Amino acid sequence: SQQGEEDPQALSIQEGENATMNCSYKTSINNLQWYRQNSGRGLVHLILIRSNEREKHSGRLRVTLDTSKKSSSLLITASRAADTASYFCATFPTDSWGKLQFGAGTQVVVTP
Amino acid sequence: GAVVSQHPSRVICKSGTSVKIECRSLDFQATTMFWYRQFPKQSLMLMATSNEGSKATYEQGVEKDKFLINHASLTLSTLTVTSAHPEDSSFYICSARNSGSSTDTQYFGPGTRLTVL
Numbered sequence: 001s002q003q004g005e006e007d008p009q010a011l012s013i014q015e016g017e018n019a020t021m022n023c024s025y026k027t028s029i030n031n032l033q034w035y036r037q038n039s040g041r042g043l044v045h046l047i048l049i050r051s052n053e054r055e056k057h058s059g060r061l062r063v064t065l066d067t068s069k070k071s072s073s074l075l076i077t078a079s080r081a082a083d084t085a086s087y088f089c090a091t092f093p094t095d096s097w098g099k100l101q102f103g104a105g106t107q108v109v110v111t112p
Numbered sequence: 113g114a115v116v117s118q119h120p121s122r123v124i125c126k127s128g129t130s131v132k133i134e135c136r137s138l139d140f141q142a143t144t145m146f147w148y149r150q151f152p153k154q155s156l157m158l159m160a161t162s163n164e165g166s167k168a169t170y171e172q173g174v175e176k177d178k179f180l181i182n183h184a185s186l187t188l189s190t191l192t193v194t195s196a197h198p199e200d201s202s203f204y205i206c207s208a209r210n211s212g213s214s215t216d217t218q219y220f221g222p223g224t225r226l227t228v229l
Contacts, residue, residue, distance in 0.1 A: 033217070042118075042205055043156075043220040088155060098144060098209065100218060102155045 006089060006103040014111050019076040021106040023089030024069075030092045032065055032072050033100065037086045046074075046087075079110045115139055116208050118221035125196055126229055132192045133224045135206030141186040142208035146218065147179075150203040162189040186211070196228045 005024045013019050023032070031050045035043040049056045049065045049072065056063045062075040076083055086107045090100040115138040125131050135145055143164045148156040160170040160181055168181035180192040189208075193200055203225055207218040 035220070040203070040223070040225070042116075042222040043207075045217055045219065048217055099146070099158060099161060100207075101158075104155045107153075 006087075006106050008106060009104065010107045010109075012109045012111070013079055015079060015081055017079055019079050019083070019108055019110070020073060021087055021108070022071060022073045023103050024071045025089075025091045025101075025103075026070065027091075028094045029067075030094055033090045033092065034061075034063060034072075034074050035088045035090060037088065037105075039085075043088065076108075079108075081110050081112050084108060084110045114210060114217075114219045116206065116219045116221040118206060118224050120224060121222060122225045122227075124227045124229065127197050128195055130192055130194045131196055131226060132190055133204055133206075133226075135189045135191070135208070135221050137187045137208040137210075137219070140208075140210045141212060142189075143186060143211045145183060145189040145206055145208045147181065147189075147191050148205045148207070150205060150223075156205060193226065196226070198228045201226055201228045
């Protein structure tokens with residue numbers, strides 16, 4: 001079953017702007033992961049944040065995690081046209097036996 | 113490193129035929145692989161967990177006799193869609209966990225687009 005809820009469902013921005021998307025979940029987790037999917041392709045792992053971490057950076061990506069609110073955010077700074085893709089959060093629940101639970105995704109379009 | 117391949121990338125078949133999709137971890141061993149299906153503009157839905165050397169575990173609502181999974185080696189899992197029908201048309205994606213890694217990262221294959229006529 002889908003645990004993560006993401007908002008917005010779709011986001012349209014111009015190159016150079018920042019893109020922020022949010023993910024909420026319901027159960028206790030070991031970690032939360034963000035993935036990118038280009039149209040018709042597989043998923044690319046972007047970043048993993050553990051339940052005892054609050055913020056993590058990787059290049060132009062910044063992820064936050066608030067376990068008290070059961071929410072996470074992904075910020076893409078200085079967006080590029082190549083960032084156009086769907087972005088999914090996936091939680092690793094503590095009782096999931098290794099099974100990720102994916103959110104509905106945010107479709108991001110970056111126009112030049 | 114951590115590359116997962118799928119074959120074929122695209123398949124079109126007639127209704128009633130069976131289709132086999134392969135998922136390989138190219139540079140690591142994976143005792144556990146996962147199979148997902150994804151409908152257009154939707155998220156990934158986990159179908160089953162494939163365990164090397166043992167039976168797969170299926171999610172609720174997924175017919176094990178319809179979607180046969182075999183994980184014969186540490187680098188290969190196969191999904192066979194038996195007696196495929198148009199409603200089975202979907203994007204099937206596998207993922208693999210690196211058995212030798214302490215992280216929980218899953219590496220995803222590029223997906224297989226199945227179209228059943």
